[in-house]
Amino acid sequence: MMRRRESLTLDMTPLVDVVFLLLIFFLVTSVFKKDELALLLNLPEGKEGGKMVKKKEAIIEMNRDSLAFNDHTVDFKKLDEELSRIEEKSLPVIVRIDKKVEYEQIIKLFDLLKKHGLNNLALVEKAAQ
Incomplete structure (x- = not known):
């Protein structure tokens, strides 16, 4: 009696599971792009979270x-x-000021904003961790 050979096939089900697990892992662990700053600032920390402004804004x-x-x-x-x-x-007007800036410079900036009637200010702080 002759034996029949059965063809061997690769089961793809576990491979699909592994690919989806890797995809989920990389999505969860990826770091999303944060706001890019033009200057390196050391912002003061705040105790309460602020609101994000979603419409067009000026950033100083x-x-x-x-x-x-x-x-x-x-x-x-x-x-x-x-x-x-x-x-x-x-x-x-989103304002980010390093905590080591001299008070006179801050007043000079606020005087300029007042001169041009820009009173909708948001002072940005470092988020408390």
Whole structure:
């Protein structure tokens, strides 16, 4: 009597399970892109979380040596020109200020914002962990 050979096939079911598990693992462990800052800032910490502004906004960042407006390094004169171009005075202005910036510089910035009627300010803090 002759033996019949059975053909061997690879069972794909466990392979599909492994692929889906790897996909889920990489999605869960991936780090999503955070807001990119134009300047390296050491923000003060806050105890309560803030609201995120979802509509168009102007972003001002300040450290001891530099000032940035919408990801471009500027000086106070150039910032004055940029702020004068803003037509919508209710535009949210996101302000990130390093905690080591001198008080006089902060007042100078707020005076510029007041001069141009931009009063919708949001001061950004480092999120408490």
